[in-house]
Structures are given as C-alpha cells and as structure tokens.
Amino acid sequence: MTIPFKRMSLMERSALTFQSYLNGDFGRRFYTDEFLSGICKTRYEIHMAVGKAAGFLGASSLALAYFDLLPQKLTIFSNQIAVSQSMVPILNVFAAAAFLNFVMKFIEGLLIDRYISRIGQNIDIYSFDLFLLDKSPVNIWVDPLTPRYFGDRSGLAHKGVLPALGLLMAILYIGIAILIVALIVGTAAKVILGDASELSAKLISAAAIMLIALSILIVMAFSVKFKFHDARFDEYTLEPTKAFKKELEGEMGAQPVDAESANNA
Numbered sequence: 001m002t003i004p005f006k007r008m009s010l011m012e013r014s015a016l017t018f019q020s021y022l023n024g025d026f027g028r029r030f031y032t033d034e035f036l037s038g039i040c041k042t043r044y045e046i047h048m049a050v051g052k053a054a055g056f057l058g059a060s061s062l063a064l065a066y067f068d069l070l071p072q073k074l075t076i077f078s079n080q081i082a083v084s085q086s087m088v089p090i091l092n093v094f095a096a097a098a099f100l101n102f103v104m105k106f107i108e109g110l111l112i113d114r115y116i117s118r119i120g121q122n123i124d125i126y127s128f129d130l131f132l133l134d135k136s137p138v139n140i141w142v143d144p145l146t147p148r149y150f151g152d153r154s155g156l157a158h159k160g161v162l163p164a165l166g167l168l169m170a171i172l173y174i175g176i177a178i179l180i181v182a183l184i185v186g187t188a189a190k191v192i193l194g195d196a197s198e199l200s201a202k203l204i205s206a207a208a209i210m211l212i213a214l215s216i217l218i219v220m221a222f223s224v225k226f227k228f229h230d231a232r233f234d235e236y237t238l239e240p241t242k243a244f245k246k247e248l249e250g251e252m253g254a255q256p257v258d259a260e261s262a263n264n265a
C-alpha cells in the first residue's frame with residue numbers, strides 16, 4: 001500500500017511547526033508587545049547581518065579577482081617587478097567563508113520573514129509589516145508592490161510588477177552567485193593543479209572548495225521539496241490525530257483508542 005505524502009520545502013515544514021505553536025495554548029504569547037518587539041529587533045539584526053555578509057563577500061571576491069588577474073611581473077618605468085601570487089589561496093578561503101556565511105544569513109532572513117508573515121496570516125492580517133511600523137520594520141518598499149485582493153483590487157499591471165521584479169532580481173543574484181562560485185573554484189583549481197604551488201597553498205585552496213561545496217549543499221537542501229507523510233501525532237499536543245485514531249480503531253475492531261495505545265502502535 002502506498003503511504004500518502006506531500007512535498008514541502010524545509011522552510012514550509014518549519015513554518016508549519018511554527019503555525020502549530022501559534023494555534024496552541026500559549027499562542028497568545030506571540031501577539032504580546034514584548035514578543036513582537038523582540039522578533040522585529042531580531043529580524044532587523046539578521047537583515048543587517050545579511051547586508052554586512054554581502055558586503056564582505058563582494059569585497060573579498062573583488063580582491064581575489066584582482067590578485068588573480070595580476071601578471072607574474074609588472075613593468076614600471078622600464079623596471080620589471082615580480083608580483084607574489086601567495087595572496088590568491090588566502091583570499092580564496094576568505095571569499096569561500098564569506099560565501100558560506102552569506103548563504104546562512106540569507107536563509108535565516110527568509111525564515112524569520114516567513115515566521116512573521118505567519119503571525120499575521122494567523123489573525124487574517126496579510127500586510128503585517130504595516131502593523132509593525134513602530135517596531136523596526138524592514139523592506140517597507142515591497143509592500144506597495146504587493147497585489148491587493150481586498151479593498152480596491154489590483155489590476156493586471158500591478159499584479160505583474162512584483163513577479164517581474166522578483167524574476168529579474170533572481171536572475172541577477174543567481175548570476176552573481178554563479179560568477180563568485182566560478183571565480184573561487186577556478187582560482188582554487190588553478191592553485192591545486194599548478195606545479196609551482198606550495199603544499200600549504202594547495203591545502204588552503206582545497207579548504208576553499210570544501211566550503212563552497214558545503215554552501216551549495218545547504219542551498220540545495222533548502223531548495224528541494226522533501227516528502228512528508230501525513231501526521232500521526234499533533235505537533236503541539238503530541239496527541240494522536242483524528243485520522244490516526246480512526247485508522248487504529250479500524251485495525252483494532254472499532255475499539256476506542258487512547259494515547260498510550262497509539263504510541264505503542
């Protein structure tokens with residue numbers, strides 16, 4: 001018999017866990033002024049960290065590209081000056097570590113934005129950032145671009161602005177990420193395969209490639225939709241779900257099922 005399942009990303013599954021706590025006995029805690037101020041402050045700090053990580057990644061990548069493009073010898077006033085390439089593997093590791101840090105901070109930013117959106121959607125407020133204007137809001141410019149379906153409804157042009165902008169930004173960011181990864185991997189491979197490179201330089205470059213591989217694995221893990229089977233126990237109360245109780249009662253001859261029997265099953 002095929003076990004029913006649904007496909008969800010890790011972010012979607014995490015949001016369902018958060019939703020179960022919102023609907024639990026302590027759900028009111030998430031709507032207190034103290035909690036909303038705290039989570040908005042945390043979101044602001046994460047978004048600032050994303051900006052800093054992006055800046056450091058850009059600076060380290062440009063520095064790596066600069067030293068990689070330098071010739072072995074420079075001619076200044078008819079004098080040839082040898083240029084050391086020892087900075088390339090060091091900058092490689094800096095750029096790879098910056099890329100990994102940026103990936104993790106970016107994912108954290110997406111997660112906390114999704115959690116805050118769930119808090120609003122749970123009480124039917126879909127422009128929750130407007131509700132939080134006094135609590136360090138971020139990305140306010142996105143709200144006017146969001147299509148409106150209640151009140152004065154958006155036309156086709158307004159509905160198309162956000163998807164078009166999102167597509168262009170996705171192409172731009174993905175293109176930049178591919179260029180940075182290609183730069184780091186390419187310069188690292190050049191050092192590893194080069195005959196004149198020292199062993200320490202080869203090891204440092206190998207570490208840079210491992211950091212990039214880890215970053216790509218994290219991105220893939222959060223991009224793929226995994227299989228999740230139907231719930232047998234409520235995520236908040238840990239009690240058997242109605243569907244699971246009915247299934248067990250059918251197997252046990254329609255006898256009432258308690259939590260202990262379900263756990264043993």
